[in-house]
Amino acid sequence: xxxxxxxxxxxxxxxxxxxxxxxxxxxxxxxxxxxxxxxxxxxxxxxxxxxxxxxxxxxxxxxxxxxxxxxxxxxxxxxxxxxxxxxxxxxxxxxxxxxxxxxxxxxxxxxxxxxxxxxxxxxxxxxxxxxxxxxxxxxxxxxxxxxxxxxxxxxxxxxxxxxxxxxxxxxxxxxxxxxxxxxxxxxxxxxxxxxxxxxxxxxxxxxxxxxxxxxxxxxxxxxxxxxxxxxxxxxxxxxxxxxxxxxxxxxxxxxxxxxxxxxx
Amino acid sequence: xxxxxxxxxxxxxxxxxxxxxxxxxxxxxxxxxxxxxxxxxxxxxxxxxxxxxxxxxxxxxxxxxxxxxxxxxxxxxxxxxxxxxxxxxxxxxxxxxxxxxxxxxxxxxxxxxxxxxxxxxxxxxxxxxxxxxxxxxxxxxxxxxxxxxxxxxxxxxxxxxxxxxxxxxxxxxxxxxxxxxxxxxxxxxxxxxxxxxxxxxxxxxxxxxxxxxxxxxxxxxxxxxxxxxxxxxxxxxxxxxxxxxxxxxxxxxxxxxxxxxxxx
Numbered sequence: 001x002x003x004x005x006x007x008x009x010x011x012x013x014x015x016x017x018x019x020x021x022x023x024x025x026x027x028x029x030x031x032x033x034x035x036x037x038x039x040x041x042x043x044x045x046x047x048x049x050x051x052x053x054x055x056x057x058x059x060x061x062x063x064x065x066x067x068x069x070x071x072x073x074x075x076x077x078x079x080x081x082x083x084x085x086x087x088x089x090x091x092x093x094x095x096x097x098x099x100x101x102x103x104x105x106x107x108x109x110x111x112x113x114x115x116x117x118x119x120x121x122x123x124x125x126x127x128x129x130x131x132x133x134x135x136x137x138x139x140x141x142x143x144x145x146x147x148x149x150x151x152x153x154x155x156x157x158x159x160x161x162x163x164x165x166x167x168x169x170x171x172x173x174x175x176x177x178x179x180x181x182x183x184x185x186x187x188x189x190x191x192x193x194x195x196x197x198x199x200x201x202x203x204x205x206x207x208x209x210x211x212x213x214x215x216x217x218x219x220x221x222x223x224x225x226x227x228x229x230x231x232x233x234x235x236x237x238x239x240x241x242x243x244x245x246x247x248x249x250x251x252x253x254x255x256x257x258x259x260x261x262x263x264x
Numbered sequence: 265x266x267x268x269x270x271x272x273x274x275x276x277x278x279x280x281x282x283x284x285x286x287x288x289x290x291x292x293x294x295x296x297x298x299x300x301x302x303x304x305x306x307x308x309x310x311x312x313x314x315x316x317x318x319x320x321x322x323x324x325x326x327x328x329x330x331x332x333x334x335x336x337x338x339x340x341x342x343x344x345x346x347x348x349x350x351x352x353x354x355x356x357x358x359x360x361x362x363x364x365x366x367x368x369x370x371x372x373x374x375x376x377x378x379x380x381x382x383x384x385x386x387x388x389x390x391x392x393x394x395x396x397x398x399x400x401x402x403x404x405x406x407x408x409x410x411x412x413x414x415x416x417x418x419x420x421x422x423x424x425x426x427x428x429x430x431x432x433x434x435x436x437x438x439x440x441x442x443x444x445x446x447x448x449x450x451x452x453x454x455x456x457x458x459x460x461x462x463x464x465x466x467x468x469x470x471x472x473x474x475x476x477x478x479x480x481x482x483x484x485x486x487x488x489x490x491x492x493x494x495x496x497x498x499x500x501x502x503x504x505x506x507x508x509x510x511x512x513x514x515x516x517x518x519x520x521x522x523x524x525x526x527x528x
Binding site: 173 | 278280292431
C-alpha cells in the first residue's frame with residue numbers, strides 16, 4: 001500500500017517536503033537566478049520558521065536573500081541577516097559563525113525550523129561549513145543538521161559558455177585563483193581547470209596561460225545568472241584590461257583524456 | 265517601466281520561462297529525486313513539445329525520465345527514449361548521437377521545442393556533450409542550443425555525507441576511478457578528491473587509500489537521492505566486500521589548505 005502511494009506521489013514521503021520543527025537546513029540557492037533554485041530548496045524556504053541569510057560586511061544586500069525573495073513569507077517568517085567579515089582571519093571567522101550558531105541553536109531548541117540560505121552549493125566554498133562546524137561544537141546533534149545541494153557558479157558559467165567540463169576520463173580541478181603555483185600544477189594534471197575569484201589575478205593568469213599556450217582555451221564568466229551584471233569574456237587579455245568584478249569564474253579546457261582501452 | 269516590472273516579477277523577462285519553438289535545451293535534472301530538479305528545468309520540461317530521454321542499453325528504464333515523470337504532459341507532448349551503447353567505442357558513440365541529433369534537428373526545424381533530459385549536470389560526464397557536438401556538426405546554430413545546469417551526483421553525495429568539499433584555498437579534483445595512477449596523482453595535489461564510477465575498483469582503491477593512510481578520510485555514496493537504492497559507506501573496506509552498484513561516488517578529504525596570508 002505504502003509502495004503504491006509512493007509511486008503515485010513520491011513527494012508525500014519526502015522528508016524535505018517541509019522544514020521540520022527543531023531542525024536546521026543549510027540550503028544552496030544556486031548562482032542568483034530565482035529559477036535555478038531547486039524545488040526542495042523552495043519548499044524548505046517557504047516552510048521554515050526562521051530564514052538566516054548571510055551578508056558580507058562589504059555588501060549592501062544579501063545576494064542569497066535577493067535570489068529567494070519571491071519564496072519568503074515575511075508576514076509569518078523571521079528573516080535574519082547575519083553579517084560576516086571579509087577577512088582571511090580564522091579567529092574573526094570562528095567568532096562570527098559562533099554567534100550565528102548561538103542564534104540557530106536557540107531557535108531550534110525552541111522548536112523552530114531554521115534554514116540558512118547560501119549562494120551556490122552549501123559544501124563548495126560556502127559559509128555553511130563554518131556555521132555547521134560551530135553548531136557541532138555547541139553539541140547540536142548531526143541528525144538535526146541537513147544540507148541541500150545547489151547549483152554552483154562553475155555549473156552556471158559552463159552552461160552559459162556551452163562548454164563541456166568533463167567527458168570520458170577527463171579530470172576537473174576546481175580551485176581559487178589566489179595561488180598561481182597551484183594553478184599551474186592544476187593545468188598540468190587536469191583536462192579542465194575552474195578558477196574561482198579570478199578577477200583580481202587576471203593579468204598574472206593571462207601571462208601564465210600565454211606561456212602554457214592556453215589563452216585560446218580559457219574563458220571568464222562574471223556574475224553568472226545575476227541579471228544585467230552577467231558578463232562573458234572569451235578573450236582573457238581583454239578581460240584583464242577591464243574591471244570584471246568580484247564574482248568571476250575562469251574556465252580552462254586544457255585537453256580531452258579519451259577512454260582507456262579497458263572495458264567499463 | 266520595464267525595470268520596475270522586472271523587479272516585481274523577474275520571471276516575466278526570463279528567457280527560460282518556457283521552451284521556445286525551434287530551440288533545443290540540454291537540461292540537467294539532478295541525481296534522481298524529483299525535488300532536486302530546478303524550477304527552470306521543471307518549466308522547460310512542462311512546456312517542451314518534445315522530451316528526449318537517454319537510456320543506456322543495459323537499463324530497463326530511463327532514470328532521467330523517472331525523475332521528471334510528474335512534470336511530463338504525455339497527452340500533449342512527444343516523449344522519446346533514445347537508447348545509447350554502453351561501450352567505450354568512439355565510433356559507436358558518434359553514430360548513436362548522430363542519429364539522435366538528426367531527430368532533434370528535424371523537430372526544431374519543424375518549429376518544435378526539444379528538451380533532452382539528462383541525469384546530473386549536462387556538462388559533467390553527460391551524454392548531452394555528444395548530442396550537442398553532433399548538432400553543431402549538422403549546422404544547428406549555437407544560439408538555438410541551450411544548457412540548463414543540474415545538481416551533480418557529487419553534490420548530492422556530499423550533502424548526504426554532510427562533508428565539506430572545499431573551503432578557503434582547497435582544491436577539488438573530480439575524476440573517474442578507472443585510472444589508478446591518475447587517482448594517486450589527484451590525491452597528492454588536491455585537498456578533496458571525488459571519484460566517479462568507484463564501485464568496480466573498490467578493492468584497488470582501498471589498497472591505495474590504506475597505503476596513503478587515507479582510509480579514514482574516504483566515504484562512498486551509492487545511488488545518492490535514488491530512493492531505497494541509496495547507500496552510504498563510511499568504511500571502504502567493508503564497501504569493497506559488498507556489491508555496491510554502478511552509480512557510486514567516492515569522496516576523499518585529504519586535508520585542508522588554509523588561507524594564504526595575502527589579502528582577499
